[in-house]
Amino acid sequence: xxxxxxxxxxxxxxxxxxxxxxxxxxxxxxxxxxxxxxxxxxxxxxxxxxxxxxxxxxxxxxxxxxxxxxxxxxxxxxxxxxxxxxxxxxxxxxxxxxxxxxxxxxxxxxxxxxxxxxxxxxxxxxxxxxxxxxxxxxxxxxxxxxxxxxxxxxxxxxxxxxxxxxxxxxxxxxxxxxxxxxxxxxxxxxxxxxxxxxxxxxxxxxxxxxxxxxxxxxxxxxxxxxxxxxxxxxxxxxxxxxxxxxxxxxxxxxxxxxxxxxxxxxxxxxxxxxxxxxxxxxxxxxxxxxxxxxxxxxxxxxxxxxxxxxxxxxxxxxxxxxxxxxxxxxxxxxxxxxxxxxxxxxxxxxxxxxxxxxxxxxxxxxxxxxxxxxxxxxxxxxxxxxxxxxxxxxxxxxxxxxxxxxxxxxxxxxxxxxxxxxxxxxxxxxxx
Amino acid sequence: xxxxxxxxxxxxxxxxxxxxxxxxxxxxxxxxxxxxxxxxxxxxxxxxxxxxxxxxxxxxxxxxxxxxxxxxxxxxxxxxxxxxxxxxxxxxxxxxxxxxxxxxxxxxxxxxxxxxxxxxxxxxxxxxxxxxxxxxxxxxxxxxxxxxxxxxxxxxxxxxxxxxxxxxxxxxxxxxxxxxxxxxxxxxxxxxxxxxxxxxxxxxxxxxxxxxxxxxxxxxxxxxxxxxxxxxxxxxxxxxxxxxxxxxxxxxxxxxxxxxxxxxxxxxxxxxxxxxxxxxxxxxxxxx
Amino acid sequence: xxxxxxxxxxxxxxxxxxxxxxxxxxxxxxxxxxxxxxxxxxxxxxxxxxxxxxxxxxxxxxxxxxxxxxxxxxxxxxxxxxxxxxxxxxxxxxxxxxxxxxxxxxxxxxxxxxxxxxxxxxxxxxxxxxxxxxxxxxxxxxxxxxxxxxxxxxxxxxxxxxxxxxxxxxxxxxxxxxxxxxxxxxxxxxxxxxxxxxxxxxxxxxxxxxxxxxxxxxxxxxxxxxxxxxxxxxxxxxxxxxxxxxxxxxxxxxxxxxxxxxxxxxxxxxxxxxxx
Numbered sequence: 001x002x003x004x005x006x007x008x009x010x011x012x013x014x015x016x017x018x019x020x021x022x023x024x025x026x027x028x029x030x031x032x033x034x035x036x037x038x039x040x041x042x043x044x045x046x047x048x049x050x051x052x053x054x055x056x057x058x059x060x061x062x063x064x065x066x067x068x069x070x071x072x073x074x075x076x077x078x079x080x081x082x083x084x085x086x087x088x089x090x091x092x093x094x095x096x097x098x099x100x101x102x103x104x105x106x107x108x109x110x111x112x113x114x115x116x117x118x119x120x121x122x123x124x125x126x127x128x129x130x131x132x133x134x135x136x137x138x139x140x141x142x143x144x145x146x147x148x149x150x151x152x153x154x155x156x157x158x159x160x161x162x163x164x165x166x167x168x169x170x171x172x173x174x175x176x177x178x179x180x181x182x183x184x185x186x187x188x189x190x191x192x193x194x195x196x197x198x199x200x201x202x203x204x205x206x207x208x209x210x211x212x213x214x215x216x217x218x219x220x221x222x223x224x225x226x227x228x229x230x231x232x233x234x235x236x237x238x239x240x241x242x243x244x245x246x247x248x249x250x251x252x253x254x255x256x257x258x259x260x261x262x263x264x265x266x267x268x269x270x271x272x273x274x275x276x277x278x279x280x281x282x283x284x285x286x287x288x289x290x291x292x293x294x295x296x297x298x299x300x301x302x303x304x305x306x307x308x309x310x311x312x313x314x315x316x317x318x319x320x321x322x323x324x325x326x327x328x329x330x331x332x333x334x335x336x337x338x339x340x341x342x343x344x345x346x347x348x349x350x351x352x353x354x355x356x357x358x359x360x361x362x363x364x365x366x367x368x369x370x371x372x373x374x375x376x377x378x379x380x381x382x383x384x385x386x387x388x389x390x391x392x393x394x395x396x397x398x399x400x401x402x403x404x405x406x407x408x409x410x411x412x413x414x415x416x417x418x419x420x421x422x423x424x425x426x427x428x429x430x431x432x
Numbered sequence: 433x434x435x436x437x438x439x440x441x442x443x444x445x446x447x448x449x450x451x452x453x454x455x456x457x458x459x460x461x462x463x464x465x466x467x468x469x470x471x472x473x474x475x476x477x478x479x480x481x482x483x484x485x486x487x488x489x490x491x492x493x494x495x496x497x498x499x500x501x502x503x504x505x506x507x508x509x510x511x512x513x514x515x516x517x518x519x520x521x522x523x524x525x526x527x528x529x530x531x532x533x534x535x536x537x538x539x540x541x542x543x544x545x546x547x548x549x550x551x552x553x554x555x556x557x558x559x560x561x562x563x564x565x566x567x568x569x570x571x572x573x574x575x576x577x578x579x580x581x582x583x584x585x586x587x588x589x590x591x592x593x594x595x596x597x598x599x600x601x602x603x604x605x606x607x608x609x610x611x612x613x614x615x616x617x618x619x620x621x622x623x624x625x626x627x628x629x630x631x632x633x634x635x636x637x638x639x640x641x642x643x644x645x646x647x648x649x650x651x652x653x654x655x656x657x658x659x660x661x662x663x664x665x666x667x668x669x670x671x672x673x674x675x676x677x678x679x680x681x682x683x684x685x686x687x688x689x690x691x692x693x694x695x696x697x698x699x700x701x702x703x704x705x706x707x708x709x710x711x712x713x714x715x716x717x718x719x720x
Numbered sequence: 721x722x723x724x725x726x727x728x729x730x731x732x733x734x735x736x737x738x739x740x741x742x743x744x745x746x747x748x749x750x751x752x753x754x755x756x757x758x759x760x761x762x763x764x765x766x767x768x769x770x771x772x773x774x775x776x777x778x779x780x781x782x783x784x785x786x787x788x789x790x791x792x793x794x795x796x797x798x799x800x801x802x803x804x805x806x807x808x809x810x811x812x813x814x815x816x817x818x819x820x821x822x823x824x825x826x827x828x829x830x831x832x833x834x835x836x837x838x839x840x841x842x843x844x845x846x847x848x849x850x851x852x853x854x855x856x857x858x859x860x861x862x863x864x865x866x867x868x869x870x871x872x873x874x875x876x877x878x879x880x881x882x883x884x885x886x887x888x889x890x891x892x893x894x895x896x897x898x899x900x901x902x903x904x905x906x907x908x909x910x911x912x913x914x915x916x917x918x919x920x921x922x923x924x925x926x927x928x929x930x931x932x933x934x935x936x937x938x939x940x941x942x943x944x945x946x947x948x949x950x951x952x953x954x955x956x957x958x959x960x961x962x963x964x965x966x967x968x969x970x971x972x973x974x975x976x977x978x979x980x981x982x983x984x985x986x987x988x989x990x991x992x993x994x995x996x
Binding site: 438439441442443445446448449450452453456457459460461463464467522525526528529530531532533535536537538539540541542543544545546547548549550553554555557558559564566569573596599600650653656657659660664675676679680683684689692693695696697699700703704706707 | 729730733734736737738740741742744745747748750751754763765766767809810812813815816817819820822828830832833834835836837838839840841842843844845846847849850869872873874876926929930932933946947950951954955961964965968971972975976979980
């Protein structure tokens with residue numbers, strides 16, 4: 001058979017070419033976010049300077065997470081550098097799965113990393129993942145619509161201000177407010193958890209008993225649900241960061257509460273029709289409570305223990321998260337496109353201060369305290385997540401209940417009751 | 433008649449396939465079975481002791497288990513129903529003489545070649561998205577409020593997406609079956625004054641029974657395992673969590689390998705019950 | 721069927737069939753069209769159909785970001801290799817069951833199909849651990865073996881039903897003429913079975929090409945096929961419909977073209993030889 005023959009030849013050829021790895025080559029797993037794709041584009045400069053070849057594995061966030069977690073938990077050794085978040089870093093470091101980054105050279109200037117970011121990515125005072133970019137959350141709103149409604153957004157709004165603004169801006173063409181509704185511990189639960197924090201709720205008490213049956217949770221979730229039902233876009237239960245970003249860029253959201261990194265996308269005139277009329281404010285709090293709904297997150301580069309190429313990997317991290325890399329991006333793409341939220345020196349740079357969202361981003365990050373996330377004391381670290389290995393399962397399962405609520409398939413009471421049951425269940429299975 | 437020697441060489445020829453499949457089935461299955469009796473949490477260092485049947489009890493008692501079984505049955509059943517019924521109608525239509533038959537046939541079978549992930553992504557984003565999807569525009573064009581497919585009618589949406597992919601398969605098999613039907617028989621029936629409906633019921637449908645069985649058997653095997661389309665559309669939200677997806681959540685999202693493995697064993701048992709049932713039907717066709 | 725049909729009825733049938741055909745094909749056509757739009761046009765309200773400035777920009781961006789040819793080559797290697805390897809194992813097995821049946825044959829056949837019912841997620845951990853031990857992670861060879869094993873039951877089944885249709889008398893006659901087992905398979909059986917083998921090959925290439933669980937979970941960079949290529953375009957930040965469409969078109973075009981050229985064989989293969 002002709003087909004068979006050509007396959008046989010093809011197979012033989014492939015076996016010959018597949019054998020033997022050549023010069024030093026790093027395999028890097030990362031997320032398909034804009035800043036990372038830019039890094040991939042610029043990485044040829046790194047290869048030219050060092051002779052180290054790079055193999056990029058760029059995957060959608062959920063798939064990436066599943067792949068790297070599977071690989072690190074089984075010591076699969078597939079990757080030399082992994083892109084991980086603030087949630088994974090301390091847990092994996094504690095297990096001894098990551099290489100400590102204490103070996104970074106002097107001129108890398110570890111002390112320049114924003115304190116909040118450094119704290120979140122360290123374990124026992126050693127840095128285990130270098131922040132590529134960092135974020136908090138804040139309010140992005142349409143200045144033109146606010147003006148038309150005769151309202152003014154305070155720099156430090158309360159939830160009542162937000163609700164009033166959403167009601168005023170909501171119309172046939174524009175949704176008053178866009179918020180995350182899509183299930184996932186890194187999607188709707190990140191947002192809902194910050195709302196809950198700001199209403200004085202917490203996930204667990206100090207003995208690890210789930211607290212979703214508390215009145216604070218009910219108040220927070222009911223408020224969120226009312227807001228999104230009354231002034232949110234159709235299909236809000238399916239909207240994550242990206243769907244809302246698109247809506248805001250199309251001018252269909254009066255307000256959007258989400259990550260500070262979104263600021264550079266919504267103010268980019270190439271992609272956003274509302275680029276000229278976006279204002280920023282701190283994440284809201286409840287009147288009289290001092291916790292704001294700020295989260296804290298970083299995408300960071302880490303080296304899995306057991307890699308054969310520790311030195312080369314360290315060299316790459318030194319390049320990709322350095323001050324020089326920020327300057328390189330600024331030179332090529334302008335200051336607004338520099339990966340934000342990682343270094344103090346960036347915010348001290350007068351040129352970067354010109355960027356409209358720089359100040360509010362820094363203030364938001366500084367407002368977040370992962371070691372002290374809630375009003376009442378908790379046994380865990382992390383603001384919009386709980387830094388325990390079970391969280392990804394718990395968060396996503398609970399997230400699906402709240403997503404069901406936003407879709408109008410159950411009430412806040414029902415959602416909380418079911419979430420409380422399954423969290424208790426899962427914690428029991430994990431042996432708490 | 434076969435000699436002793438040829439029987440021996442026949443065994444020899446069968447051996448590689450049987451041995452390989454046996455290994456492919458037994459090795460992972462045994463490991464899964466072992467995991468299922470352990471508390472095995474990779475994120476907490478792996479093996480944490482033997483727990484007997486605890487994982488099995490926990491998996492069934494979880495509030496998600498029975499809804500997941502139910503969802504699995506509804507999705508598999510729904511897709512089978514749609515693809516078989518529409519497949520028969522489409523096959524009859526394509527069997528009629530028409531202009532450009534080849535092109536129409538190509539258009540109808542095309543969805544079968546599309547990767548499941550692509551299918552899921554295209555439908556979710558470019559069609560079912562209420563704000564930017566094409567179906568949303570269509571609804572607005574006719575003055576309606578766009579349907580939020582994935583959260584208003586989530587299970588139906590999944591069934592539609594999966595059916596789109598598998599309808600071509602059913603149509604193709606049924607079409608070939610119809611084409612092999614003896615046209616004299618139909619003409620004779622027509623002469624006898626049998627109407628189209630009675631011809632369909634008494635001649636075409638019985639002739640198709642074997643092809644229908646095959647469609648059901650093969651599709652069921654693949655449908656029980658659908659994962660990619662749910663992963664990229666609803667991620668198991670809104671009651672679209674099938675048994676396969678529930679196991680995925682236990683193993684990979686909760687990183688509880690023991691519990692997930694127990695779920696895997698349940699799935700094997702359920703699938704085999706289903707298989708035995710199906711084999712009874714198809715088994716007859718093997719002995720012709 | 722060669723029955724006389726009036727022109728009028730043929731016209732009606734044609735219109736109905738074309739409408740349904742276009743409706744079913746539409747999502748693919750729409751993806752194809754979208755891949756030539758800008759991101760803004762891709763979500764324009766009202767939608768733009770044919771009259772826009774067709775651009776190859778999305779294809780350029782995709783090509784710049786990912787090494788398409790390597791993904792493509794891995795897909796061809798894995799789909800082709802697993803099918804070839806599978807056929808080498810499946811043909812003798814199917815032959816022996818079809819022509820030298822024992823009272824266990826039916827049970828073996830049913831058991832083979834039942835191995836397909838193991839849920840892949842349930843055995844991901846075991847397989848991953850085995851692959852680490854054998855050093856097969858991210859190797860095309862390892863993936864080829866897994867995909868082959870997944871599809872082997874289907875291959876054996878298909879070939880079995882084909883071989884069953886070959887009349888036994890022909891083999892008897894060959895044996896009378898003194899043909900040995902080797903000659904019997906090579907010169908008598910194979911020519912008769914070629915259509916069946918061809919359709920089995922085709923179906924398996926399609927199934928292997930579209931397999932999205934193991935190909936994603938057992939590869940990183942070197943062995944990653946087109947399913948992984950798609951995973952890097954699925955939901956990035958910002959507008960992505962046009963780029964996703966371009967990537968999708970690139971991922972499905974090869975197999976779609978192969979499928980179109982061979983639809984006749986495929987029809988015969990899919991029916992398991994059930995219908996002559």
